[in-house]
Amino acid sequence: MDQTESYPVQLYIYDMSRGMARQLSPVMLGRQLDGIWHTAIVIHGKEFFFVGQGINNCPPGSTPLGQPGSVVDLGSTEVSAELFMEYLMSLAVSTYGRDTYNLFEHNCNTFSDEVAQFLTGKKIPSYITDLPSDVLSTPFGQILRPLLDSIVVNPGGSNITGQR
């Protein structure tokens, strides 16, 4: 374990509404939301994200969401690919397994945040992690909550555990 290789870590941010949130949110929600954010961590040449199926990975930018709207450089980590996969596997059996996805409380951004902290010690930008609470703070969001809660996002990629 004497390698001190360092791997760059990036955060891919996608707007799942493709700009519609920016336009419609003031009308619908009463507050400005610039996007419905989906994030993924890119490291070791792969993109990792948390979706309904569990933790998935894919080649960067190859989900149906296409290329990310923005990319944030989170720095670099010494965590090797192998170690990272071990870490993810444990996450996948503990807190980020299948069916643990919740659009508000435990979503892709939660995952990205946690992984980012694991890898680099940094959190992801707060506007992303604040999104659920932003939405819920609007009356409309409250009304829609039961519906939104049942939404499980599955934007592609494949489960890292090789099952499902």
Added chain:
Amino acid sequence: MTRKLTPDPSCSIGGVKMADQGAADPGNNNNNKPEEAEGTIIKVTVKTPKDKEEIAIAEDASVTQFKEEISRRFKAKQDQLVLIFAGKILKDGDSLSQHGIKDGLTVHLVIKTAQKAGDGGSTSASSSTSTQAGNSPASSPGINPSSSAGSTGTDAPNTQTPNILTGFGDLAGLSGMGMGSANFMELQQQMQRQLMSNPEMLSQIMENPLVQNMMSNPDLMRQMIMANPQMQTLMERNPEISHMLNNPELMRQTMELARNPAMMQEMMRNQDRALSNLESIPGGYNALRRMYTDIQEPMFSAAREQFGNNPFSALGGNSESGAQPSRTENREPLPNPWGPQNSSNPSESGGATTGSTSTPGGTNPSVSNPLGINAGSLGNGMFNSPGMQSLMQQISENPQLMQNMLSAPYMRSMMQSLSQNPELASQVLMNNPLFAGNPQLQDQFRSQLPIFLQQMQNPEAMGVMTNPRAMQALMQIQQGLQTLQTEAPGLMPSLMTGGLPGGGPGGVPGGGPGGVPGGVPGGVPGGGLPTDNPASSPGGAGTNAAQQQLMQQMLQMFAGGGGGGGGGGGGLPQTPEVRFQSQLDQLSSMGFINPEANLQALIATGGDINAAIERLLGSQPS
């Protein structure tokens, strides 16, 4: 008691006692024993993927000491612990403060499950994934990356791990396929593309022992094959196929074959030879041709969807290629009689295919000359069949198909023998039911034969067949002719002579590939166009009862053939009961009195009575 701080990496601040002892001394200075005023205790949160704990440790402790504490708390060996903070892996020789670990901060912990570091870890990880891949069904493509992971892995850990990750990614993706998520089709298509572009992959896949294991389980294979909707339609159309699938012996053999490409080729060659013997029997040629058009070609297209070109291209290229040349070659004369008109036609043709208008003019003389005018009308008519169109489209999209077909050694030898022996050729061709009802056609063909056969040897003709643009041009011509049909029906009856019989067999194989959904966009426009043809051609054929009959036959073939004749056979999709009516009758006359069971058995076996009987007998106690 003051001591000088030694430049000992194990301590940076204060750590007097430690400096005293040199290297980190786990026995001392640990466990909340503030022996020195400087060694304050900090509470550090240690977070694993599963849970987190707060660990109190001296501020100036070393990583080793920290790990000791952690190993106690988490009940893991120190070797297994990997601590990460701020993106850095904490090494045993470091100290906490070196990394800036202070009170209240969180350090991440990964407890390694693999006992070995580096290589061992990655190989065990990849082998565990491979086993997972082996366990997940319906994921034969999923084996692909595990084979690549397996085959790549003996280098240094760093180069190894990206390969394994690739293995993980693709593997997981492909086994994710099985669950029918939205990505299913995409991934499958991607894999097919990959497979098709890299034939080696296929052999790699096949070599993988996991794949072989899976393939040696015929039930599993059958399940997989049946799960493919295209195969299902195929099986409904051709009960023989389902019977074949139900026969475990045959399946096993097929799997053996697929597994071993060399053996497969050998088998193909044997088959070719056997079939070539059949060919010389007048009746046998028909049987062969029918066999091909009814079974192999649709299978070929369906299989192409699933397996990529390789396993079946040989099938498509051999045996019934005998029928193919008579059809495909006949397309060649097509442009000739309409030569001067044809050059204007393509401009009117509604292009399902693209192509320059100059190309047809360019290909006309070279392609059609040897075959003469009359044969041209022959070819014309055949060309007009919707099935032909879709076939053409397919071919133009996939030059490989033509090449495979034409380059099959069987075919070449057959063509040679045909050309050398015009009598044989005429015999063969005359027995072709295409021409059976139409003496005019037969005569035409007979006269054209020598030239026609020569043409087959002509490498330029070969070139045309394999040239996708040429094929597209021919398609355009054909479309133009169709338009002509509707515009100038008076002109058409002379065409129809050659048209209908040609439409027959042309319809079936066209119906085959045209009928297979998905994956072949050509099939869709091909399927769309037929609505015009059967409608317009009956108009032209109104003058001839025999032709009408043929037309009906063609329509029925389309109905049997499915999508390609979707326009013509549109009214014919039937419920299983109706479809299997005759079989049901047979079964009940044999004494199987339970109609529901019969029907179910028939549905399960795709209408194959024998297999259905076996099923019924298997389920009934007596």
